[in-house]
Amino acid sequence: MKRFAPIVAFLAVLIMVAGCVPAAAPASEMAEEEMMETVSTGGVTLPDDAAPLDRQVFRSAGIEGKHFDTMRNEYEGFAYESTIEQLAKMGPEGDWHPAAADSWELSEDGRTWTFHLRQDAMWSDGVPVTAEDWVYSFRRYLNPEMANVYAWFLFDLENGEAYNKGEVDVEELGVKLIDDYTFSLTTKVPIPYYMFKINWHAAPVPRHMVEEHGDDWANDPATAPSNGPYRIAEWNRGKNVIFTPNPHYTGRYPATFEQRVQVIIPEVGAPLLQMYQAGDIDGGVGVTGDDLVQVLADPQLSQEAYISVMNRGVYIYMNQRTPPFDNILVRQAFAHAIDRTSLCDNVMRGTCIPAHGFLPKDFPCERNDDPELIAFQNYDPELAADLMAQAGYPGGEGFPELTIYTKEGEFIREAEAIQRMLADNLGVKLTPQNVERAFYVDQMRNGELKVALNRWGADFIDPSNFVDWWDDPAASYFTGWTDEEYRNLIDTARPMAMSTERCDLYHDALKILARDAIGVFVMNPVQAVLYKDYVSGLTLTDDGTLGVYNMMLLDSAYITE
Amino acid sequence: MARYVLGRFAGIVGVLFIVSIMIFLMIHSIPGGPFDAMPTTSEFREIPEHIREKLMAKYGLDKPLYVQYFRYMWAALRGDFGISFRYGEPVTDFISRSWPATAQLGLSAMAIGIPIGIGLGILAALRPNTWLDYLTNVVVITTFVTPVFVIAIMSIIIFAVMLRWLPSGGWGEPKQWILPTFVYAVGQIGGMARFTRASMVDAMQAEYVRTARAKGLRERAVVLRHAFRSASLPLVTLLGPMIVNLLLGSFFIEAIFRIPGIGGQITLALYNRDYPVIMALILLWTFAIAIAYLVTDLLYGVVDPRIRVGGTM
Numbered sequence: 043m044k045r046f047a048p049i050v051a052f053l054a055v056l057i058m059v060a061g062c063v064p065a066a067a068p069a070s071e072m073a074e075e076e077m078m079e080t081v082s083t084g085g086v087t088l089p090d091d092a093a094p095l096d097r098q099v100f101r102s103a104g105i106e107g108k109h110f111d112t113m114r115n116e117y118e119g120f121a122y123e124s125t126i127e128q129l130a131k132m133g134p135e136g137d138w139h140p141a142a143a144d145s146w147e148l149s150e151d152g153r154t155w156t157f158h159l160r161q162d163a164m165w166s167d168g169v170p171v172t173a174e175d176w177v178y179s180f181r182r183y184l185n186p187e188m189a190n191v192y193a194w195f196l197f198d199l200e201n202g203e204a205y206n207k208g209e210v211d212v213e214e215l216g217v218k219l220i221d222d223y224t225f226s227l228t229t230k231v232p233i234p235y236y237m238f239k240i241n242w243h244a245a246p247v248p249r250h251m252v253e254e255h256g257d258d259w260a261n262d263p264a265t266a267p268s269n270g271p272y273r274i275a276e277w278n279r280g281k282n283v284i285f286t287p288n289p290h291y292t293g294r295y296p297a298t299f300e301q302r303v304q305v306i307i308p309e310v311g312a313p314l315l316q317m318y319q320a321g322d323i324d325g326g327v328g329v330t331g332d333d334l335v336q337v338l339a340d341p342q343l344s345q346e347a348y349i350s351v352m353n354r355g356v357y358i359y360m361n362q363r364t365p366p367f368d369n370i371l372v373r374q375a376f377a378h379a380i381d382r383t384s385l386c387d388n389v390m391r392g393t394c395i396p397a398h399g400f401l402p403k404d405f406p407c408e409r410n411d412d413p414e415l416i417a418f419q420n421y422d423p424e425l426a427a428d429l430m431a432q433a434g435y436p437g438g439e440g441f442p443e444l445t446i447y448t449k450e451g452e453f454i455r456e457a458e459a460i461q462r463m464l465a466d467n468l469g470v471k472l473t474p475q476n477v478e479r480a481f482y483v484d485q486m487r488n489g490e491l492k493v494a495l496n497r498w499g500a501d502f503i504d505p506s507n508f509v510d511w512w513d514d515p516a517a518s519y520f521t522g523w524t525d526e527e528y529r530n531l532i533d534t535a536r537p538m539a540m541s542t543e544r545c546d547l548y549h550d551a552l553k554i555l556a557r558d559a560i561g562v563f564v565m566n567p568v569q570a571v572l573y574k575d576y577v578s579g580l581t582l583t584d585d586g587t588l589g590v591y592n593m594m595l596l597d598s599a600y601i602t603e
Numbered sequence: 604m605a606r607y608v609l610g611r612f613a614g615i616v617g618v619l620f621i622v623s624i625m626i627f628l629m630i631h632s633i634p635g636g637p638f639d640a641m642p643t644t645s646e647f648r649e650i651p652e653h654i655r656e657k658l659m660a661k662y663g664l665d666k667p668l669y670v671q672y673f674r675y676m677w678a679a680l681r682g683d684f685g686i687s688f689r690y691g692e693p694v695t696d697f698i699s700r701s702w703p704a705t706a707q708l709g710l711s712a713m714a715i716g717i718p719i720g721i722g723l724g725i726l727a728a729l730r731p732n733t734w735l736d737y738l739t740n741v742v743v744i745t746t747f748v749t750p751v752f753v754i755a756i757m758s759i760i761i762f763a764v765m766l767r768w769l770p771s772g773g774w775g776e777p778k779q780w781i782l783p784t785f786v787y788a789v790g791q792i793g794g795m796a797r798f799t800r801a802s803m804v805d806a807m808q809a810e811y812v813r814t815a816r817a818k819g820l821r822e823r824a825v826v827l828r829h830a831f832r833s834a835s836l837p838l839v840t841l842l843g844p845m846i847v848n849l850l851l852g853s854f855f856i857e858a859i860f861r862i863p864g865i866g867g868q869i870t871l872a873l874y875n876r877d878y879p880v881i882m883a884l885i886l887l888w889t890f891a892i893a894i895a896y897l898v899t900d901l902l903y904g905v906v907d908p909r910i911r912v913g914g915t916m
């Protein structure tokens with residue numbers, strides 16, 4: 043036994059060291075003694091139950107970006123929620139609230155949006171934010187020299203695409219400076235939901251910094267001022283980004299926290315749920331699948347979870363340029379062969395909801411309960427087998443053996459269950475295979491990929507986002523299918539103001555997708571977003587949910603005792 | 604001796620060139636490229652063709668492969684390994700900021716794991732087929748067969764989630780070092796102990812050990828100075844590449860514990876088709892392994908004077 047002594051001693055030391063390390067005390071610039079009321083550095087009087095200022099720190103997790111320039115490439119630039127102020131913010135109920143713009147109006151032809159900026163706005167380095175910054179930023183976004191991979195997001199602007207391709211001068215672009223605090227955006231056609239597009243993607247870049255430092259301005263917090271409630275204080279690559287209140291912020295949403303921290307996680311592999319449970323992050327953790335099952339079963343976690351159906355449609359992609367999926371009967375057979383209820387209830391243990399249409403539940407214009415829609419793709423194994431026989435593959439005979447792809451580790455179990463159902467009901471043999479993104483894209487582009495369990499997630503909250511690309515040969519998920527009636531419906535609906543009539547048109551278009559089984563619509567995933575119970579003051583919907591696309595969630599949040 | 608080392612170095616340079624060509628051809632032949640689809644987004648969208656062309660031209664990816672290769676090598680010879688597509692910073696900066704964390708983690712894991720592994724191996728060998736041997740065997744085999752990510756997640760659940768003694772990850776404060784170092788070290792114990800035990804069992808039965816005992820040496824001296832010295836020869840073989848692996852990091856450990864090192868980066872770089880990072884890391888890896896084998900070969904001579912490389916000393 044004596045020989046084990048060193049090891050035992052070592053373990054003991056290890057445990058002691060672990061136990062003795064003091065709890066992390068977040069640094070605060072204002073760690074003063076208790077005051078009668080707690081006023082944040084941002085100037086907000088916090089409610090009575092607020093913890094002292096040195097504990098007003100909110101930590102969330104996110105992957106590392108390349109830089110802070112969200113007007114170069116949204117997904118390479120990062121952490122923008124904390125540092126930019128959009129023209130307006132969407133509240134939990136989907137309504138717009140003034141932010142960097144005090145007001146805005148839409149011209150009578152529905153194409154020109156004029157924004158009146160808040161006149162006292164300043165960058166966090168004290169330089170005023172003017173309409174010139176905004177105009178400069180929109181032009182830069184589409185500047186051909188920038189080679190911005192997201193440029194297409196503003197192709198709706200008048201001459202947006204032409205300017206980006208270098209065909210016209212910048213003056214022709216639908217972005218106009220009116221005076222120091224007013225500018226306008228003009229779109230090619232009326233786009234009623236344009237507020238969402240620009241406010242998701244538009245942030246001003248600090249022109250004075252870009253002109254001085256070039257694109258490098260966004261690599262260093264010192265040259266990357268913010269126009270929002272927080273500024274970037276530190277970027278510790280691979281570890282975290284620390285935001286502190288912007289001392290020059292004068293807007294409507296002053297900082298409640300003394301610090302916001304984005305803990306940097308790797309692109310794959312970080313155990314987010316455990317990080318949250320260990321108290322290393324305070325919220326914003328979205329969990330799905332098996333983690334969701336665990337959250338729902340846990341008495342503590344289930345209290346902290348905001349459950350919602352994700353704005354994602356999961357469907358079977360079928361390449362319709364070549365056999366066998368150029369045959370509508372085959373596609374319809376597939377559509378009727380999948381028991382969606384069993385998939386979500388049994389296989390996925392309640393982490394998804396069955397769907398027979400493409401719009402996610404509760405999305406604008408969603409009518410997935412329509413019996414007519416359901417009938418196009420309802421579970422009916424006998425009908426499915428009949429259709430398969432009519433298509434010339436009785437009992438699956440003669441049907442090629444195919445691979446059903448999934449990507450990035452997502453939907454593996456779903457694909458296995460679906461392949462089993464198709465085998466049982468149609469006698470076809472599909473082999474599920476999960477591949478990485480680059481391979482998936484490549485195979486889809488060159489037409490090698492025949493069938494996949496695919497998903498679409500909302501870029502913005504309008505049905506057009508879910509229907510516009512099905513028949514567009516330039517789209518990633520183009521299946522080879524086009525249809526004149528479909529195109530007419532969506533072209534008519536697109537410029538209309540939101541109304542029942544508009545939804546009718548979209549619903550008709552969605553019925554065509556379901557009827558001809560252009561995609562086999564399967565389900566919408568459910569997710570829980572976790573916030574610790576000590577994170578109070580979240581801006582929620584009247585029902586206490588997070589809302590469809592809520593840009594104001596943390597605006598009044600604070601840490602309680 | 605000097606001549607031998609110089610010769611080996613020339614060989615290493617040759618190997619690096621061959622590897623560079625192979626890797627270059629391989630990474631460019633896998634389907635998909637760095638600018639095929641939006642990076643790091645939840646949904647992928649294709650990049651418009653006119654923008655893709657511009658990006659490909661910007662990074663020189665529109666040139667024929669051999670031109671790209673020579674350009675790359677010409678720059679690399681001058682210490683310029685390009686700019687990471689994913690991180691937007693020079694690869695050399697990226698490696699020099701990431702490597703220290705990996706190296707520290709590897710060295711500490713080594714400092715703990717190797718002595719414990721060797722110690723357990725010796726203990727087991729001294730009392731073969733007794734309860735002590737069986738017990739060590741259980742410990743060793745358990746750590747040997749349990750995947751490191753299972754140990755990592757378990758340790759987070761126990762020490763960070765349930766007991767709340769340690770943070771779940773991150774890198775910077777000493778208390779963040781404890782879990783990953785320990786988990787990483789545990790992963791080294793198994794292999795080390797098994798090897799040590801096997802060669803020690805052989806050595807303990809050798810005649811020189813009996814001679815040493817007959818001389819009246821204390822058991823401690825017999826085991827450590829005579830048996831272990833001879834038994835450590837196979838360990839030296841094992842140690843070289845093991846040290847390199849430890850210094851270059853582990854994907855799972857670094858991803859799970861959020862360590863900003865280079866361990867996870869080859870995998871991620873492949874995933875992102877980040878060609879400059881893939882090239883630089885594989886070349887670095889090749890170089891380190893080649894050096895490790897060279898050092899191993901030289902160490903043989905130190906451990907066992909019968910082995911001398913490069914002729915007379």
